[in-house]
Amino acid sequence: MFISSLSIKRLVSRALILSFFVLPTIITQAQEQGVHPQSTQYEWPADPAVREKLEHWRDQKFGMIIHWGLYAVPGMIESWELCSEDWISRDTNSDYGEFKKWYWGLKKDFNPTQFNPDQWAQAAKDAGMRYLVFTTKHHDGFCMFDTKQTDFKITNGPFANNPKANVAKYVFDAFRRKGLMIGAYFSKPDWHCPYYWWPMYATPDRNNNYDIRKHPSRWAQFKQYTYNQISELMHDYGSMDILWLDGGWVRPLETVTEEVKGWGAAIPAWSQDIDMPAIAAMARQAQPGLLIVDRTVHGPYENYQTPEQRVPDKQLDHPWESCITLGNAWGYVPNDQLKTSAKVIHQLIEVVAKGGSLLLGVGPSPQGTLPEPVVQRLAEIGSWLKINGEAIYNTRPIQGYQSGNVYFVQSNHSKSVYALALLDENGPVPATIEWDVNTPAPGSKIKLLSTGAPVKYTVKNEKVIISVPSAVQKAKGNPALAFEFIVAAD
Structure with missing residues (x-):
């Protein structure tokens, strides 16, 4: 979706036009190829405070996950077109290096002057949702919070002088005021960070692009970078209930099981271990009882499982959540086809009966508001839950x-x-x-x-x-x- 001779303005317009014809196909492929499988093992947490928080979360049943970042500007699939895997579709005349420069350059155009987290929180409340998961950083590495670890962030660009420039803070505050549990989505892989994708080498797939065994000091810098960013989120953004970690291919090599293989990219021969025990200890010292959702990495840091874009075939006897989009895309795409409110309610009922929760995905516009059709659909769902919620919650x-x-x-x-x-x-x-x-x-x-x-x-x-x-x-x-x-x- 890139031709280097086009101006940014024409390119964005072209992306918007293509979204009517090309993006639905790309998005469908992404949901099929880029999704996380579901773990086949589960380990109940040992910490009583975590068990108590987990049981409280299991009562909530219905949440909102918000994908918002650079990808909202052209209205394209989140992050994934940066990745050179054979399921990714870009313009056949595009130059990959130029595409990455264009994508990273969207930071100059992301100026959501209508940013309205109160509208988002009210829409979630009206829908009957009880918890939030917000993307503080997706795989592209662009931070929606005022991290001190990089300048690749919303507070370093045209939105920097806005009173609400530290977006994550105002999102979390708005949803707390509505009484929702608060979750921070954080991508473990970071394709913009030079300690993950080393600029000296090509970036063939979603994995880090150098042999960690040969360059352990470089990976140590990435581990510190990750630790520091999560520490900022856990210490500087108020009370947190959930740390929702995406990018399950970043994991200790010994945890790679058969269900993890074949995600669209081979698991490398080295361990992409970021030291979750240290991260978890730090995070729970700051946020006692914190739920950690290290997706697909079964063990003590996957406090609930997260099957993506599907409902399990049968009832499960441990905590889990289906994360499913309201439309075809996780983030904002113009004229996305939304599920009917009846379809969402039917999915919610099936999920709850099988022992899970439903995390519904929506994407705010590049201006910073939820599209009106999304708000309307959420209100319709909430109207049913106001009457029948007794059969869903608790x-x-x-x-x-x-x-x-x-x-x-x-x-x-x-x-x-x-x-x-x-x-x-x-x-x-x-x-x-x-x-x-x-x-x-x-x-x-x-x-x-x-x-x-x-x-x-x-x-x-x-x-x-x-x-x-x-x-x-x-x-x-x-x-x-x-x-x-x-x-x-x-």
Whole structure:
């Protein structure tokens, strides 16, 4: 997507035009090739403060992940086009060196004068979200906080004199005021840092581009750089609940398992170890009970798993979160195709019934606001959760979690069980809802959450048949019905 003779202005315009035709394909490829797989092992944290925080996080169920950086300016896929892997699509006439210069040069054009973190936080609150993960630094190395480790940051450019130039601080503050848990996304790989991608060598793929075994002092500088940046985030940006570490190929070599191989780039023969024990100790001294999510690096620093752009096939008995985009892209892309609110609600219900949480991805515009279609979609999701959130928040998985299009969860604080029936968003509400697991206790009532009133039901041959009230049948646009009841004892 680069032709060196074009001016930046024409190039950005061209990128915006191409987004209608090319970017959806690139983004789809990115989701298929650049995603993190899910770990197959899990280790419960030993620290009681971390266990307590983890259980609190498991009650929240629904969060927002915000990707925002240089890539918002042309409206292109986040960071990945800097990478020379065979799944990446750039203009066939482009010069890779010139492309990188252009991309790094976007720092001169990133001036989000309408930056409005309060709008973002209000949209998340209106959606019924309970926690935030914000990209303080993506793989491209551009920092959305006022780090002292590099000048490649939002506070060193046209936005530097804005009162809210230290973007991450104001994002975290805005979401704290709305009562959300706070998470800092941080990319372990840093493609701009000369200690990760050494300018002396080419940059063939996502990995560091020199043999660490031959240049240990250079890697030691990268480890210190990483430690210092995370320390800044943990000490200077208020109370933190989650340190969400991306780029799972940066890891000790001995932790590389079969599920990690074949991500689009081979794992090198040397260890890209950044000393997570030291980072975790420092971070938790500053932020007691901090959840650390070292994605796909199973062990004591992956406090919950993060399957990306998918929902696991079956229920899992340990903490996890599906991180899924609202549109096709993680960051801002003009005219991105958004999922319907019904689709998101259906995914949320399935995720929660399988024991997880949903982290929904959105991208603010280069000016600094969430696009109105995104805000509207989030509000629609929140409207459903205001009525039915009792069946989502503060719940835990139940053994019989699905019967057809009906999913089940149990309250974490009472004996209540909830049945959530997915409805066809384009079809009529059925006259009856049926399931064949979780039979109500004899003589007990089943309450429809949207009305607060009990509904008529029968049990025949261990099948529960709910009669949906006629008024509910006539209502349009309801993506799911939620019922509360007490299950019969075994």
